[in-house]
Amino acid sequence: MTKDSKIxxxxxxxxxxxxxxxxxxxxxxxxxxxxxxxxxxxGVNAAQVRKDLAYFGEFGVRGVGYxxxxxxxxxxRILGTDRKWTLCIVGIGNLGISLVENENFRxxxxxxxxxxxxxxxxxxxxxxxxxxxxxEGNIGKVVKALEIKIGVITTPARAAQRVAGxxxxxGIKAILNFAPIQVRTPERCIIxxxxxxxxxxxxxxxxxxxxxxxxxxxxxx
Amino acid sequence: MTKDSKIxxxxxxxxxxxxxxxxxxxxxxxxxxxxxxxxxxxGVNAAQVRKDLAYFGEFGVRGVGYxxxxxxxxxxRILGTDRKWTLCIVGIGNLGISLVENENFRxxxxxxxxxxxxxxxxxxxxxxxxxxxxxEGNIGKVVKALEIKIGVITTPARAAQRVAGxxxxxGIKAILNFAPIQVRTPERCIIxxxxxxxxxxxxxxxxxxxxxxxxxxxxxx
DNA sequence: AGGAAATTGTGAAATAATGCACATGAATGG
DNA sequence: CCATTCATGTGCATTATTTCACAATTTCCT
Ligand SMILES: NC(=O)c1ccc[n+]([C@@H]2O[C@H](COP(=O)([O-])OP(=O)(O)OC[C@H]3O[C@@H](n4cnc5c(N)ncnc54)[C@H](O)[C@@H]3O)[C@@H](O)[C@H]2O)c1
Ligand SMILES: NC(=O)c1ccc[n+]([C@@H]2O[C@H](COP(=O)([O-])OP(=O)(O)OC[C@H]3O[C@@H](n4cnc5c(N)ncnc54)[C@H](O)[C@@H]3O)[C@@H](O)[C@H]2O)c1
Numbered sequence: 467m468t469k470d471s472k473i474x475x476x477x478x479x480x481x482x483x484x485x486x487x488x489x490x491x492x493x494x495x496x497x498x499x500x501x502x503x504x505x506x507x508x509g510v511n512a513a514q515v516r517k518d519l520a521y522f523g524e525f526g527v528r529g530v531g532y533x534x535x536x537x538x539x540x541x542x543r544i545l546g547t548d549r550k551w552t553l554c555i556v557g558i559g560n561l562g563i564s565l566v567e568n569e570n571f572r573x574x575x576x577x578x579x580x581x582x583x584x585x586x587x588x589x590x591x592x593x594x595x596x597x598x599x600x601x602e603g604n605i606g607k608v609v610k611a612l613e614i615k616i617g618v619i620t621t622p623a624r625a626a627q628r629v630a631g632x633x634x635x636x637g638i639k640a641i642l643n644f645a646p647i648q649v650r651t652p653e654r655c656i657i658x659x660x661x662x663x664x665x666x667x668x669x670x671x672x673x674x675x676x677x678x679x680x681x682x683x684x685x686x687x
Numbered sequence: 688m689t690k691d692s693k694i695x696x697x698x699x700x701x702x703x704x705x706x707x708x709x710x711x712x713x714x715x716x717x718x719x720x721x722x723x724x725x726x727x728x729x730g731v732n733a734a735q736v737r738k739d740l741a742y743f744g745e746f747g748v749r750g751v752g753y754x755x756x757x758x759x760x761x762x763x764r765i766l767g768t769d770r771k772w773t774l775c776i777v778g779i780g781n782l783g784i785s786l787v788e789n790e791n792f793r794x795x796x797x798x799x800x801x802x803x804x805x806x807x808x809x810x811x812x813x814x815x816x817x818x819x820x821x822x823e824g825n826i827g828k829v830v831k832a833l834e835i836k837i838g839v840i841t842t843p844a845r846a847a848q849r850v851a852g853x854x855x856x857x858g859i860k861a862i863l864n865f866a867p868i869q870v871r872t873p874e875r876c877i878i879x880x881x882x883x884x885x886x887x888x889x890x891x892x893x894x895x896x897x898x899x900x901x902x903x904x905x906x907x908x
Numbered sequence: 909a910g911g912a913a914a915t916t917g918t919g920a921a922a923t924a925a926t927g928c929a930c931a932t933g934a935a936t937g938g
Numbered sequence: 939c940c941a942t943t944c945a946t947g948t949g950c951a952t953t954a955t956t957t958c959a960c961a962a963t964t965t966c967c968t
Contacts, residue, residue: 486882500914517957527963529962529963563785576884615894640890647707648707664704667699670768671699671767674767693924735927748933748945749935749944749947750946751944
């Protein structure tokens with residue numbers, strides 16, 4: 467294959483997924499893994515693993531398996547996580563703080579280089595990670611100056627749509643939105659909405675059915 | 688229809704999704720909405736909306752549309768969000784705090800009634816929301832006493848799997864896990880893993896393709 | 909060297925989800 | 939009271955995704 471003949475979105479999701487156990491194995495595991503084993507670790511079908519990878523090239527050796535180190539490198543290259551990405555965040559509340567202070571992002575190459583808030587009391591404060599909170603009005607200037615391409619929104623829902631517009635206008639090309647509202651941007655900009663409540667509602671739905679014995683078993687996310 | 692002849696999981700996701708704009712309209716909007724309008728607000732196909740709803744009954748009136756108030760009530764009933772759910776949370780770090788303090792959950796009927804941590808310095812402290820942090824060793828006792836069915840994990844990755852086991856053993860039936868690891872439980876227990884990095888990786892993949900003009904346009908999440 | 913065992917890559921089949929298009933029923937207005 | 943308009947519910951075609959199953963390679967063992 468190797469040609470990107472319509473790669474399913476779910477394949478991309480799974481690639482990120484596969485990389486987790488692979489990273490763990492890199493430290494203290496065998497140097498090679500089979501699609502069967504990897505599939506087992508991720509709770510998916512082995513053919514699925516092979517097909518997902520085959521969209522992008524032939525990374526395995528027949529009769530042998532996949533070399534973990536090389537495979538991980540390829541996956542990172544495909545996903546674009548082999549390089550550093552700079553992010554900005556708007557809305558420095560509880561969730562915002564927890565995101566900028568989170569170690570995992572930095573480890574994966576996602577570095578917050580600017581933080582904005584509209585609250586005068588927060589503007590100017592220095593966060594533990596070293597960033598200083600700037601006023602929301604400076605988004606345009608800072609984003610352009612630092613050439614930031616990804617923005618994270620952690621403002622209340624009512625502000626999210628407006629903030630998305632500002633980010634988009636400032637040149638941001640991708641937005642990760644945590645406010646519980648479906649934001650849209652006019653210009654070409656990729657949006658990913660993350661809504662924890664939706665995840666909980668999903669859980670609750672299946673939980674109710676669990677007791678009634680209806681088979682609504684869902685695949686793990 | 689009305690019979691649950693294999694309801695797609697994505698239908699459930701979308702139901703939660705539909706409820707957002709509906710709630711907003713409930714306050715200051717018309718009393719009736721068409722599938723066309725609702726679909727527009729959610730960025731999906733109108734037939735999809737109708738089909739999703741039709742799995743559970745006939746909630747609309749031909750030639751008219753759906754009565755918003757009634758529709759919302761039905762969706763909530765379906766999802767199981769028409770009643771209160773009690774949750775417990777394990778791992779009171781930055782993310783844990785932000786979750787228990789979050790207003791939205793409470794508004795939607797998800798109430799945290801117990802918080803656990805293994806750090807002696809945190810145990811005993813009283814959180815702004817009123818909860819007192821208890822020691823992780825008490826999970827079994829407390830969960831059983833309060834008959835909690837849903838657990839949230841916000842511990843570091845290395846502790847997540849063990850915590851999931853403890854929760855499951857304590858009688859927890861559904862787990863929302865934020866640690867960046869795929870947790871599994873032996874007993875019948877529904878797990879939903881939420882990994883922000885996966886969302887970011889997704890975004891980055893599409894972002895890279897965006898410039899190259901390859902059409903990897905993804906539907907908004 | 910040659911056969912057995914392992915495991916990939918992939919076409920084809922099976923399964924699942926989406927979207928079209930229209931019959932059907934409700935409301936409106938003359 | 940009939941015609942027109944509107945919008946639902948749904949059978950069916952279409953499109954997308956997953957899984958099966960097997961030929962193709964590689965390794966290992968004798
Ligand atoms: N905290 C959670 O666990 C959680 C969970 C799910 C969703 N969310 C959502 O994430 C968002 C943030 O949650 P939070 O708990 O951090 O809320 P928060 O109230 O603690 O923080 C929101 C911050 O945004 C700032 N802000 C408001 N309007 C702004 C604007 N126009 N420009 C810039 N900054 C602005 C506020 O000053 C505040 O600092 C909310 O929409 C919330 O619903 C949070
Ligand atoms: N903070 C974020 O924005 C964010 C984003 C994505 C993922 N996550 C993940 O969520 C988890 C928590 O993130 P955080 O930023 O709050 O981390 P944190 O280090 O601030 O908090 C972790 C808490 O868990 C407690 N803990 C450790 N082991 C425990 C155990 N066995 N039982 C009970 N409690 C235990 C610690 O004492 C600490 O209070 C991590 O796995 C992190 O990777 C966080």
